[in-house]
Amino acid sequence: MTAPQPLIAGNWKMNGLAASLDEARAVAAGVAGSAARVAICPPATLIHRMSEALAGTTVLVGGQDGHAEASGAFTGDVAAEQLADAGAKLVILGHSERRAGYRETDALVAAKVKAALRAGLEPIVCVGETIDERKAGRALEVVTGQVRGSLPAELAGTTFSVAYEPVWAIGTGLTPTTPEIEEVHRAIRATLVEKFGEAGKSVPILYGGSVKPANAAEILHADEVGGALVGGASLKAADFLGIIRAL
Ligand code: 13P
Helix, strand or coil: CCCCCCCCEEEECCCCCHHHHHHHHHHHHCCCCCCCCCEEEEHHHHHHHHHHCCCCCCEEEEEECCCCCCCCCCCCCCCCHHHHCCCCCCEEECHHHHHHHHHCHHHHHHHHHHHHHHHHCCCEECCCCCCCHHHCCCHHHHHHHHHHHHHHHCCCCCEEEECEEEEEEHHEEEEEEEHHHHHHHHHHHHHHHHHHHHHHHHHEEEECCCCHHHHHHHHHCCCCEEEEEEEHHHHHHHHHHHHHCCC
16 A cells, blocks of 8 residues: 655635735745645635636645535535535535534534535545643544544545644644654544555545644654644745645
């Protein structure tokens, strides 16, 4: 089984206006020759324009969430089909900011994953423990439980990735130690193999949470780390390229 190509994805969260497309263009201009697949997930308002701005480059565009239904009376929501229609190729699902802020359960995340597959999008499914859960010694139990509950059987045979994002490391400047990251990634791998058999060995497991150019090389070369999901440091092309080049 060959190792999957690493994926480095930027999650712009609720940041970015039309002028920010220049950062995306600069990323595209700087990634030539990278060993990684590179994606930027801007807010929904920029997906179409970014897809056009990056047409003909290797940088993929993704969404940050997608509704489980294809259409309907869901004010303010965006369907997976609409993300794909706007040019998205991937979608982040189950981010902790949505699990915490919008009470998204594993079951809802799994329904959104199915919707993403229906729309032809590649899911990046996020999992991660809170600081209280880690302090209570429950990190592995919580994370593997999220992997079991958020990944529907329909993912078998498709291209997708899992992102381990400890909630306490997001936007805080704190990161787990490399052995801590490896311990969780190995537990996720075992759960993927339990769920998907041999195919579970080639699913990239991304790390996310305060990844920056200074710590990227160590994190990206850790055992079972197949890429990164980057928040704040993906907003500036120079920082994001520094992370991509650390691979
Ligand atoms: P930061 O890189 O800003 O910590 O955010 C991580 C994240 O939540 C990516 O999805």
